[in-house]
Amino acid sequence: MANCVFWRCSNTDFPGTIQDTFININQSVNVASAQLNTYTWPANKPANAVLVKIDLSQIPADAHIQSATLVLYQTDAGGDETYDVSVHKLIDSSPDFSHANGYTYNGIEDWAANELCYNNIPLAQSNISPAQDVISLDKNLGYKAWNVTGMVQDWVNDPASNNGLLLNSDAIASADSYRFFASTESSDPELRPMLEVVYTKSEPQTIAFSNRPNADYPGTVQDTFININQEVNVTSGQLNTYTWPQNTPANASCSNSTYRVSPAAQRSKVQR
Structure with missing residues (x-):
């Protein structure tokens, strides 16, 4: 089992693999900000959204993901005592983090239109x-x-x-309710976003079951042959097949193997 940590920090499994920013209901570009904002304004309308992208190319293509956990450090909070932040896949458009804002995902092309935010600013709500x-x-x-x-x-x-992915602001909250988080630009590396992934990976393997001493699993095979009589041949040094009379089987060989194979597991981490 592999436990991988992805983040933007030099002492992790895969440093520099996370990009992040937040978008507002304006044309500000916040990729250099030290924080990631979720904010509701006016009441019941998202006004900020957090964008995160992780380079997962170090995870094997045939990996089975057992768990993947995105971890952010909350640095500030205001407004409602509880505040729901949801996580979604971004679809249809791949943002350019250096230019993304509340109107466009790359500084030129608009996010899909919707009416969920103030003044119908799209804020990626339909993406x-x-x-x-x-x-x-x-x-x-x-x-x-x-x-x-x-x-x-x-x-x-x-x-x-x-x-x-997108972390969305609470759409059922009082105006000016918010939760802020540290970004990959935080001066404290321990507060930066982190993705932890646990996966297993199946690899083809050839194993030998035999009573030969150099087999992978020696002593796991039983065998004998049976005849058209009542003889027991389990201690014989040979296994016979025999036809007698013509076109009629007179011997048959039998074998049985007992084994247990546990597939190798890996654990890996991908951090901020």
Whole structure:
């Protein structure tokens, strides 16, 4: 079993593999910001959304994802005592993080139109899958985690579909309610976003079951042959097949193997 950590930090399994930013209901580009914002304004309307993309190319193409957890560090909170932040796959458009804003995903081409935010600013609200996890956040600062196992498996199966993910602001919240998180630009590496992936990988293997001493599993085979009589031949040094009379079987060989094989598992991490 492999346990991989992806993040933007030099002492992790796969450093520099995460991009992030947040978009607002304006044309600001926030890729250099040290924080990632979720914000509701006016009431019941998302005003910010967090975008994250992870390079998963180090995970084997035939990996079976056991768990994938996105971890962010909450640095500030305000407004409602609890605040729901949902995680979604980005679909249809692959954002350019250096130019993405509330209107466009690459500085030129618009996010899909919708009426979910103030003044019908799209904010990628129609470029996302249904929520794959929703966490109700209190105002306590610290690490917060979302289950993204399904989307990571999808991206390993089809890397071209990896447009990244979106963490959405609470759409049923008071105006000016928010939760902020540390970004990959945080001055403290330990607070930066992290994705932890646990996977197993099946590898073809050839194993030998035999009573030969150099076999992988010696002593696992029983054999004998039977005749058209009542003789027991389990101690014989040979196994016979024989026809007598013509066109009629007179001997038959029998064997049985007992074994247990546990597939090798790996564990790997991908961090911020």
